[in-house]
Amino acid sequence: MACVLLLGRLVPYSYRLRGTSICLLSLLLSYLCYCALFPDSAMVPSSVNPTHSCQRADGAKRRLQKSLSCALDARTTGEDQIAPSSLNTARNSTPSLPMSHLKFGNKKLPKAIIVGVKKGGTRAVLEFIRIHPDVRAAGTETHFFDRNYDRGLEWYRSLMPRTLESQITMEKTPSYFVTKETPRRISSMSHDTKLIVVVRDPVTRAISDYTQTLSKTPDLPSFQQLAFKNQSLGIVDMSWNAIRIGLYALHLENWLRYFPLAQIHFVSGERLITDPAGELARVQDFLGLKRIVTDKHFYFNRTKGFPCLKKPESSGSPRCLGKSKGRTHVQIDPEAIEQLRDFYRPYNIKFYEMVGHDFKWE
Numbered sequence: 335m336a337c338v339l340l341l342g343r344l345v346p347y348s349y350r351l352r353g354t355s356i357c358l359l360s361l362l363l364s365y366l367c368y369c370a371l372f373p374d375s376a377m378v379p380s381s382v383n384p385t386h387s388c389q390r391a392d393g394a395k396r397r398l399q400k401s402l403s404c405a406l407d408a409r410t411t412g413e414d415q416i417a418p419s420s421l422n423t424a425r426n427s428t429p430s431l432p433m434s435h436l437k438f439g440n441k442k443l444p445k446a447i448i449v450g451v452k453k454g455g456t457r458a459v460l461e462f463i464r465i466h467p468d469v470r471a472a473g474t475e476t477h478f479f480d481r482n483y484d485r486g487l488e489w490y491r492s493l494m495p496r497t498l499e500s501q502i503t504m505e506k507t508p509s510y511f512v513t514k515e516t517p518r519r520i521s522s523m524s525h526d527t528k529l530i531v532v533v534r535d536p537v538t539r540a541i542s543d544y545t546q547t548l549s550k551t552p553d554l555p556s557f558q559q560l561a562f563k564n565q566s567l568g569i570v571d572m573s574w575n576a577i578r579i580g581l582y583a584l585h586l587e588n589w590l591r592y593f594p595l596a597q598i599h600f601v602s603g604e605r606l607i608t609d610p611a612g613e614l615a616r617v618q619d620f621l622g623l624k625r626i627v628t629d630k631h632f633y634f635n636r637t638k639g640f641p642c643l644k645k646p647e648s649s650g651s652p653r654c655l656g657k658s659k660g661r662t663h664v665q666i667d668p669e670a671i672e673q674l675r676d677f678y679r680p681y682n683i684k685f686y687e688m689v690g691h692d693f694k695w696e
């Protein structure tokens with residue numbers, strides 16, 4: 335603009351038009367050069383950018399001169415291609431690692447597994463712990479150690495989410511706790527695997543289990559028919575899965591052949607409902623995590639009758655567990671319930687002694 339005004343004063347009109355065109359053309363050329371050379375270096379954060387000094391050159395002329403050498407520097411190092419978020423990591427890592435690894439981590443075998451028990455509250459524990467930024471979990475039950483073991487560890491690993499070095503990989507498959515081969519198989523994957531068992535009053539658990547099966551198989555025999563070999567004599571059918579799963583002491587004996595007790599954490603399924611933050615504090619301690627999941631993450635949903643998450647991992651809205659969690663249970667004859675309590679009592683006492691905690695299932 336200054337160039338045009340100056341020309342207006344000094345040069346006769348016939349030359350002005352030509353002069354203005356040349357002036358505008360040279361300005362346009364300068365601008366194009368500037369655009370071509372300068373903006374690449376501006377995408378990289380200044381703290382780690384080798385062309386940092388280039389951006390701070392004073393005045394357009396110096397900036398233009400410097401941008402040429404800066405652009406050359408950037409081309410030789412290749413760093414102008416690196417996304418700002420990964421630049422710091424890239425500099426401290428092995429050059430052969432792919433960029434996807436630097437950004438999202440890689441798939442690792444789980445460091446901690448929720449191994450049981452079915453209908454204990456395993457989904458709630460997984461959904462609650464995975465809001466911790468240092469935890470990532472497989473969404474579905476893998477059943478690797480009980481049903482899919484022949485597929486191999488690489489198959490298992492492929493089911494895991496990508497994690498950064500600081501993050502723990504987790505999965506949950508509740509049937510592991512009652513599968514004979516599972517403790518040995520997990521131990522042979524890694525003897526350091528941390529194990530979480532969510533336990534619940536075995537009588538309520540059995541009724542919950544039955545309620546679930548009935549919802550899928552409406553012509554199922556009655557609970558009493560399945561639970562007792564002879565109800566009037568009080569003989570319980572221990573071969574029925576819904577009963578067998580609740581014999582926690584027997585299953586735990588099998589795990590203790592392969593893992594020390596200190597490596598197994600027991601979550602109370604009852605307290606998980608009345609005090610989710612308290613139970614989650616203990617889970618975080620057990621996993622060696624900072625206590626980030628606290629009572630501010632939960633609210634009690636009166637319609638559902640259960641605690642729900644205020645803000646889950648994947649979205650910004652509150653969320654309760656699905657309809658299959660927290661069902662209304664089938665009504666069972668109180669006498670049958672009393673008989674089952676008598677049946678489980680010695681096993682429960684044994685279990686309390688083994689783990690050093692009284693869960694008060696009476």
Ligand SMILES: Nc1ncnc2c1ncn2[C@@H]1O[C@H](COP(=O)(O)OS(=O)(=O)O)[C@@H](OP(=O)(O)O)[C@H]1O
Nearest residue numbers: 452453454455456457458542640641655659660661
């Ligand atoms: N916050 C919250 N919301 C809903 N449900 C909760 C919650 N906390 C614990 N529970 C209890 O979890 C029970 C289901 O246990 P699991 O998730 O282990 O079931 S499963 O084995 O995966 O099918 C489920 O059992 P039922 O009540 O019998 O349906 C619940 O009692």
